[in-house]
Amino acid sequence: MLDQVKQKAKEILEKKEADGVLGLRKGLFDVIHPHVFTVPSELDALVLEPKWLFAKMARAILREKPQAWRLAVIVRGCDERAIVELVKRNQIDRERLLTLGYACDMDQAKACLCSRPFPQKLDAGAAVEGVDPLADERVKAYLEGDAGKRMEMWAAQLKRCIKCYGCRNSCPICVCVPCKLEDDVWVERGVIPAEMISFQIIRAFHLSDTCVACGACQEACPVGIPLMTLQLSMREALKKDYNYEAGLDANRKSPVLFDFAKEPRPGQAVPDWVDSMGKKP
Amino acid sequence: MNPEFIRTICPYCGTGCGLVLKVEEGRAAATYPDRENPVSRGSLCVKGWVAHEFVHHPERLTSPLLRKGDRFEEISWEEAIALAASKLKETAAKYGPDSIGGLSSAKCTNEENYLFQKLIRAAFKTNNVDHCARLCHAATTVGMLQTLGSGAMTNSISDLAGADCILFIGSNAAESHPVLMGEVYKALDRGAKMIVIDPRETPVARNAHKLLRLNPGTDIPLLAGMMRHIVDKGLHKTGFIEKRMENFEALKTFLQAWPVEKAAKETGIDEAVIREVAETYARAENAAIVYCMGITQHACGAANVIAVCDLAMLCGHVGKPFSGIYPLRGQNNVQGACDMGALPNLYPGYQAVADAAIREKFQKAWKADLSDKPGRTVTELINAAGKDIRALYIMAENPCISDPDVNHVMEALQRLDFLIVQDIFLTETAKFAHLILPGACFAEKTGTYTNTERRFQLLHKAVNPPGKAMGDFEILCLMGKALGLAFDCNSPADVMSEYAGLVPAYAGISFNRLERAGIQWPCPDESHPGTRFLHGEKFTRGLGRFVIPDYTPPMEKPDAEYPYYLNTGRVFAHYHTGTMTRRSPFLNREIEDPYVEIHPEDAAALGVGAGDWIRVTSRRGSIVTTARITDRVVKGSIFAPFHFTEARANMLTNPVLDPACKTPEYKVCAVKMEKDHEAKAR
Ligand code: SF4
Ligand code: SF4
Ligand code: SF4
Ligand code: SF4
Numbered sequence: 001m002l003d004q005v006k007q008k009a010k011e012i013l014e015k016k017e018a019d020g021v022l023g024l025r026k027g028l029f030d031v032i033h034p035h036v037f038t039v040p041s042e043l044d045a046l047v048l049e050p051k052w053l054f055a056k057m058a059r060a061i062l063r064e065k066p067q068a069w070r071l072a073v074i075v076r077g078c079d080e081r082a083i084v085e086l087v088k089r090n091q092i093d094r095e096r097l098l099t100l101g102y103a104c105d106m107d108q109a110k111a112c113l114c115s116r117p118f119p120q121k122l123d124a125g126a127a128v129e130g131v132d133p134l135a136d137e138r139v140k141a142y143l144e145g146d147a148g149k150r151m152e153m154w155a156a157q158l159k160r161c162i163k164c165y166g167c168r169n170s171c172p173i174c175v176c177v178p179c180k181l182e183d184d185v186w187v188e189r190g191v192i193p194a195e196m197i198s199f200q201i202i203r204a205f206h207l208s209d210t211c212v213a214c215g216a217c218q219e220a221c222p223v224g225i226p227l228m229t230l231q232l233s234m235r236e237a238l239k240k241d242y243n244y245e246a247g248l249d250a251n252r253k254s255p256v257l258f259d260f261a262k263e264p265r266p267g268q269a270v271p272d273w274v275d276s277m278g279k280k281p
Numbered sequence: 282m283n284p285e286f287i288r289t290i291c292p293y294c295g296t297g298c299g300l301v302l303k304v305e306e307g308r309a310a311a312t313y314p315d316r317e318n319p320v321s322r323g324s325l326c327v328k329g330w331v332a333h334e335f336v337h338h339p340e341r342l343t344s345p346l347l348r349k350g351d352r353f354e355e356i357s358w359e360e361a362i363a364l365a366a367s368k369l370k371e372t373a374a375k376y377g378p379d380s381i382g383g384l385s386s387a388k389c390t391n392e393e394n395y396l397f398q399k400l401i402r403a404a405f406k407t408n409n410v411d412h413c414a415r416l417c418h419a420a421t422t423v424g425m426l427q428t429l430g431s432g433a434m435t436n437s438i439s440d441l442a443g444a445d446c447i448l449f450i451g452s453n454a455a456e457s458h459p460v461l462m463g464e465v466y467k468a469l470d471r472g473a474k475m476i477v478i479d480p481r482e483t484p485v486a487r488n489a490h491k492l493l494r495l496n497p498g499t500d501i502p503l504l505a506g507m508m509r510h511i512v513d514k515g516l517h518k519t520g521f522i523e524k525r526m527e528n529f530e531a532l533k534t535f536l537q538a539w540p541v542e543k544a545a546k547e548t549g550i551d552e553a554v555i556r557e558v559a560e561t562y563a564r565a566e567n568a569a570i571v572y573c574m575g576i577t578q579h580a581c582g583a584a585n586v587i588a589v590c591d592l593a594m595l596c597g598h599v600g601k602p603f604s605g606i607y608p609l610r611g612q613n614n615v616q617g618a619c620d621m622g623a624l625p626n627l628y629p630g631y632q633a634v635a636d637a638a639i640r641e642k643f644q645k646a647w648k649a650d651l652s653d654k655p656g657r658t659v660t661e662l663i664n665a666a667g668k669d670i671r672a673l674y675i676m677a678e679n680p681c682i683s684d685p686d687v688n689h690v691m692e693a694l695q696r697l698d699f700l701i702v703q704d705i706f707l708t709e710t711a712k713f714a715h716l717i718l719p720g721a722c723f724a725e726k727t728g729t730y731t732n733t734e735r736r737f738q739l740l741h742k743a744v745n746p747p748g749k750a751m752g753d754f755e756i757l758c759l760m761g762k763a764l765g766l767a768f769d770c771n772s773p774a775d776v777m778s779e780y781a782g783l784v785p786a787y788a789g790i791s792f793n794r795l796e797r798a799g800i801q802w803p804c805p806d807e808s809h810p811g812t813r814f815l816h817g818e819k820f821t822r823g824l825g826r827f828v829i830p831d832y833t834p835p836m837e838k839p840d841a842e843y844p845y846y847l848n849t850g851r852v853f854a855h856y857h858t859g860t861m862t863r864r865s866p867f868l869n870r871e872i873e874d875p876y877v878e879i880h881p882e883d884a885a886a887l888g889v890g891a892g893d894w895i896r897v898t899s900r901r902g903s904i905v906t907t908a909r910i911t912d913r914v915v916k917g918s919i920f921a922p923f924h925f926t927e928a929r930a931n932m933l934t935n936p937v938l939d940p941a942c943k944t945p946e947y948k949v950c951a952v953k954m955e956k957d958h959e960a961k962a963r
Binding site: 020028029030031032033034035036038050051052057060061064156159160162163164165166169170182189190192193219220221222223224 | 317326330460467488
């Protein structure tokens with residue numbers, strides 16, 4: 001699969017379809033870091049592991065470059081979906097960006113609890129089916145069952161927050177300026193842990209219809225708070241009620257913003273995020 | 282130009298997280314977490330995420346500066362180096378070698394620290410070289426050397442995840458070493474017990490199963506009470522003690538003086554709680570003790586460390602995975618600065634200057650005549666400034682904020698005949714310099730840092746220093762040559778091979794082995810993978826030794842005039858003297874103003890409301906700061922972070938030293954407070 005990706009990336013540069021390819025490079029002494037490849041021969045040093053998402057980096061690079069400059073990004077499924085969401089929000093100009101997508105393997109999908117471990121535009125590798133995150137025991141413990149107990153579990157986790165802003169910084173979709181987490185009205189400055197309702201829950205709501213379940217927030221969280229789990233109920237609700245999934249269709253707008261007013265089916269309005277599993281006590 | 286992504290190491294705390302700097306047009310434009318770094322694995326704390334922010338700050342020093350009366354004038358490097366060398370030589374000739382002193386830096390690389398101490402020792406035949414470890418973990422070095430034989434953290438950060446009981450004593454790692462807490466929480470999620478011993482309800486304490494808010498400075502009574510209970514109950518590890526320890530009888534005799542009832546009285550902790558915590562720790566299969574400045578920064582800091590070691594050894598919780606003793610290192614490279622011999626009594630690798638055979642080895646290697654007399658410590662160097670010490674060379678340290686009783690420090694520095702300060706900003710200390718040499722920050726250099734778990738990690742130069750500023754490595758090479766030393770080292774890698782040849786524990790370490798994941802010393806040869814935990818088969822000193830910890834209550838207790846205890850420390854968004862973090866817009870937004878934490882009842886009694894300006898005064902000085910009202914401090918105690926130049930907590934602190942290790946008692950002194958009406962008006 002790696003060779004296939006390298007080959008296609010070289011073609012992109014040779015045919016001048018893009019001016020640079022963003023991916024991972026294995027450099028001297030096997031050091032791995034992000035890199036913008038610009039000459040085909042450089043691509044021999046391309047690698048695909050570890051999981052490293054580029055959507056936000058790609059957005060930043062494109063902003064620095066002249067309009068005519070085009071970038072190809074080597075993406076996994078979630079990265080592609082993140083790009084789609086950024087395009088929808090006019091954060092990335094689709095004309096200037098192309099993707100080169102490859103599939104994750106089952107181990108990666110299990111590690112990520114990913115239900116779609118492949119991009120829609122699949123250029124390399126074979127797609128595996130993925131896993132249902134809602135079937136995971138730990139996720140279930142946080143989303144199902146006694147609300148009081150779950151609240152305690154969440155509070156114990158969120159209390160660990162060291163306010164690194166890593167969840168926001170690493171989330172490919174968290175790009176608002178100004179950010180509500182830096183607004184004194186909501187989040188008190190200078191204290192940790194950040195107050196859970198105004199910090200993590202605000203962030204969760206802001207991403208409720210955009211989250212592509214990439215897990216970047218959770219992986220960046222130094223204290224291991226299950227942040228992606230916080231998003232899963234809402235994602236599930238949108239899927240169930242509106243057949244909507246963030247990051248799939250660049251032309252379909254979020255139902256929370258556009259369909260919400262159009263009378264959802266009775267009893268099927270976008271539910272409260274904590275109790276959206278259809279198993280209310 | 283396309284952006285480049287350069288892997289390097291965070292310049293702030295001793296956790297040693299990996300960063301990837303994004304470089305655009307020669308400027309560090311963003312920081313990303315390094316997903317491959319074995320310590321941080323893709324996480325950073327808030328300081329790490331914005332580590333690039335101060336790098337291109339307009340206030341960076343860009344040229345050597347010479348004092349002309351009240352101001353500084355730019356001079357060339359040739360002039361600066363020639364002047365520095367001639368002034369130092371002159372002083373040494375006039376007043377003798379021991380009139381020169383050097384402060385090395387826990388912010389600089391191992392290679393720079395090695396060169397710095399070599400320069401002072403070889404050029405001047407004095408051992409007057411020290412650095413800020415004196416102010417934090419000298420007690421650890423002294424205490425652990427006597428008990429275990431090595432002052433280093435015994436285990437690895439990742440070992441914490443496997444512990445069944447984690448005891449925090451005087452460590453607020455959630456603010457001071459935030460990323461490391463991830464491993465602690467992994468242990469908690471597995472069902473481990475977490476106990477915190479701290480007078481303050483810190484963010485760490487809020488996640489613990491139990492918090493023991495002991496009276497300030499009563500750590501030894503508490504630990505002794507715990508040990509007494511463990512021995513009384515027969516929970517100590519007899520096999521381990523018989524096989525691996527010495528002096529157990531003496532410890533037992535000592536514990537006779539500490540029945541749990543007495544410990545309870547002294548510490549203010551319930552007897553039953555002391556017993557329970559002692560049992561939890563002793564019964565755990567694997568237990569770790571994490572400690573920090575709350576143990577070391579006391580007039581009996583070294584004895585506190587000894588008591589911690591005694592407890593761990595009594596229960597056999599050393600020398601195996603998932604347990605051990607964790608003195609968390611503050612600075613990014615304070616471990617390395619100690620390792621590299623920036624200490625007045627030790628050469629690189631903790632080899633004693635007083636040992637003739639060792640001195641001979643270094644004399645041969647450095648082709649220089651070396652002094653056999655241990656030098657002066659940080660606090661002693663400053664006290665003697667203008668008296669026995671006539672010229673001081675300070676590399677990237679800021680004692681005018683970090684040392685206790687800074688009024689005294691500022692007076693002392695002004696008494697010097699010649700003060701050289703090498704730094705990246707015009708620090709509070711540099712303002713007193715005769716000559717300022719502009720150095721480089723982490724993003725501008727290649728070299729290694731050693732994190733708190735003894736891991737050598739590589740930094741890569743991402744951008745050039747601003748203007749005429751130069752890497753500290755290059756400056757030291759020029760200085761060395763100007764002082765007539767054979768400093769023709771081409772690169773940090775060369776210097777590393779030099780010290781690897783002189784210290785058996787680093788013999789197997791070289792630049793190309795470090796690239797991916799670093800190496801934890803000891804690493805005695807090139808095929809050795811490095812060492813995850815120490816004291817496995819035997820202790821570094823052979824047998825472990827139970828040493829008797831002598832208890833000294835805090836030197837200054839509240840009285841009628843100064844009725845409150847003052848405790849000092851760090852906060853999550855700033856770092857030490859604030860030179861870098863307070864120039865970082867994101868961090869400064871998070872915490873802009875100095876503050877002290879005051880208990881609601883004390884605040885009410887003084888008529889102080891949240892955010893009010895107050896004046897805090899000790900016998901040594903006075904500061905104006907704001908009030909944060911919180912029950913995180915106990916009634917009668919206040920807490921002040923020490924990062925703020927406009928309200929330096931160290932104006933207030935007591936410079937009394939632990940006689941064993943010369944660490945000052947930062948954690949306790951007596952103060953009074955009043956509402957400051959003038960400040961409110963401005
Ligand atoms: S979230 Fe899915 S697509 Fe993304 S890395 Fe994990 S398995 Fe691959
Ligand atoms: S999983 Fe986290 S990082 Fe990924 S899109 Fe959702 S909120 Fe953002
Ligand atoms: S990544 Fe985790 S610790 Fe950091 S701000 Fe987000 S929730 Fe808090
Ligand atoms: S925990 Fe320490 S090393 Fe890691 S990012 Fe924060 S300050 Fe830097």
